[in-house]
Amino acid sequence: MSVSYLKGSQEALSQAYRLALLDLDGVVYRGSQPVEHAAQAISMASGHGMQMVYTTNNPSRYPSVVAQQLRSYGIELSDSQVITSATVGARMLRKHLPAGAAVYVIGSDHLRDELRANDLRVVQSNRDQPEAVIQSWYPELTLNDLAQAAYAIENGARYFVTNRDLTIPREDGIAPGNGAMQLPVIAASGKEPEDSAGKPEPGLYDVARGLFSDDGKPMVTQVCLPIGDRLDTDIEAAYKGGYDSAVVLTGVATPEAILQAEVRLRPSYILADLRGLQDAQPQPVKAPNGSWVCCSCTAQVVDGRLQLSAHDAAGKELDPLLQLDAVRAAACACWEATDAGVDMSRIDIPVFHISE
Numbered sequence: 001m002s003v004s005y006l007k008g009s010q011e012a013l014s015q016a017y018r019l020a021l022l023d024l025d026g027v028v029y030r031g032s033q034p035v036e037h038a039a040q041a042i043s044m045a046s047g048h049g050m051q052m053v054y055t056t057n058n059p060s061r062y063p064s065v066v067a068q069q070l071r072s073y074g075i076e077l078s079d080s081q082v083i084t085s086a087t088v089g090a091r092m093l094r095k096h097l098p099a100g101a102a103v104y105v106i107g108s109d110h111l112r113d114e115l116r117a118n119d120l121r122v123v124q125s126n127r128d129q130p131e132a133v134i135q136s137w138y139p140e141l142t143l144n145d146l147a148q149a150a151y152a153i154e155n156g157a158r159y160f161v162t163n164r165d166l167t168i169p170r171e172d173g174i175a176p177g178n179g180a181m182q183l184p185v186i187a188a189s190g191k192e193p194e195d196s197a198g199k200p201e202p203g204l205y206d207v208a209r210g211l212f213s214d215d216g217k218p219m220v221t222q223v224c225l226p227i228g229d230r231l232d233t234d235i236e237a238a239y240k241g242g243y244d245s246a247v248v249l250t251g252v253a254t255p256e257a258i259l260q261a262e263v264r265l266r267p268s269y270i271l272a273d274l275r276g277l278q279d280a281q282p283q284p285v286k287a288p289n290g291s292w293v294c295c296s297c298t299a300q301v302v303d304g305r306l307q308l309s310a311h312d313a314a315g316k317e318l319d320p321l322l323q324l325d326a327v328r329a330a331a332c333a334c335w336e337a338t339d340a341g342v343d344m345s346r347i348d349i350p351v352f353h354i355s356e
Contacts, residue, residue: 005332007244007268008283013276014045017225017244019212020277021205024056026229026251027274028070031171035250039073041274050277052081053208055226057163057178057198057233059086060108060138083208085162085198089134090114091207092197093160097132104128104152106145107136111162126151135185135193136162137178146181150188159191163198165233169251199233202241227274229253231265244268246276255327255352259306259334260344266335270328272354282325284332292332299329301337306330306347321352 009016022028028038046052054070054077063082070077089111093103099119104126105112111134112122123130126148133149153159165177186192197203205226210218221243228234229251238245246269247253258270269281284294291300297310297320308320308330320326338344 005266005335006270006284006328007281009269009281011280012048012278013225013246013269013281014048014050014278017050018223019051019053019209019219019225020045021208021224021226021243022052022054023199023226023228023230023234024054024066025058026169027227027248028054028075029073030169030251032069033171034073036273038250038274039070039075041277042075045274045277046076048278051212052077053211054082055084055199055204055208056082057085057165057204058168059084059089059111059136059162059198062110063087080211083204083211084110085204086111086114086136088203088207089136089160089162089197090118090120092195092203093120093132093134094118096158096160096195101132102128102130104130104133104148104157105136106138106141106149107134107162108138108140111136111138126155126157129155130157132158132160134160134162135178135182137165137168137181141181146184147188149185153185153189153191159185159189159193161193161196163233164193164196164200165198165230167252169229174252199228199230200236200240202237202243205237205241205243227271227277231257231261231267235261235267236264238268239264239266246271248273248276249354250274255330255354256349258327259331259349260338261331261335262338263335266331270324270331272324282328284329286332286336292329292336294325294329294332297323297326297329299326299333301333301342301347304342304346306334306349308350321350322355324354327352327354 064079067079164179166179168177212219226238227246247267310318310320
């Protein structure tokens with residue numbers, strides 16, 4: 001029996017899974033702008049019975065503000081369906097620190113309020129002798145914020161972060177994220193964060209599915225589907241938490257990055273965008289000749305080369321670089337080669353141009 005890499009589903013994902021754990025940046029919106037087709041796809045999936053909860057590593061805004069933005073796109077939801085890394089971050093700190101502990105915060109009012117709600121004391125600078133620092137991304141971040149954090153850590157404060165995203169999708173492109181802003185603090189203090197609340201840790205997903213219960217218990221992981229645009233946060237968090245996952249190509253992840261992903265970064269499904277929730281998912285299978293086949297597309301790594309082909313139902317040859325099924329087949333072929341010890345950095349990975 002051949003090894004299976006990507007999963008398949010004979011029914012639409014919106015029917016195969018009961019709860020979608022949706023990332024926001026790069027999946028539903030980019031900054032203030034909606035991702036194309038996302039709102040309509042969410043509405044259709046909800047109509048088929050799939051419940052939605054929105055999980056974001058971005059802790060800068062209150063869930064009510066995020067929910068209002070989603071409503072402006074025509075998405076129906078309650079404020080409680082939005083879970084941010086600020087909420088999970090405050091719970092994380094409370095596990096590490098006693099009640100009343102002083103914390104220096106790089107972050108928005110949302111994060112500060114969450115800390116206070118968890119019996120922690122927010123202080124204004126290093127001179128207040130904080131016991132811990134928690135760093136998050138927010139638009140008003142300044143050099144002094146980073147300096148105060150470094151001073152406090154040098155003086156013995158413990159260092160925590162809400163998330164480690166190196167980048168964040170914005171209206172005009174990809175901007176530096178919280179992980180990038182941690183680098184100056186790490187360089188100045190010589191200390192790495194000891195814990196992170198957001199993805200790639202599965203805490204956001206676990207808290208989110210706790211909103212939905214079966215007989216008073218959190219919904220089981222097997223019926224929950226995390227969906228994101230980042231392999232190193234959304235998909236890795238699913239891997240760590242024991243969830244299936246789907247990656248969309250509307251944000252950070254590219255087909256080329258997916259093909260080169262190590263085990264912990266491999267999704268269960270590859271979607272062009274959220275409209276894929278309405279579709280059954282073809283499962284690539286390994287043919288007797290060693291190639292991977294997904295519908296009418298094939299892929300195989302031979303002698304250091306990735307070989308691709310695609311045909312329509314009538315047998316006419318198609319450009320495989322335009323076919324999502326070719327990406328799926330190629331992913332399995334490349335993952336198999338990686339697991340067999342092939343150095344994928346030496347393999348010429350083509351650039352795919354999957355159309356919407």
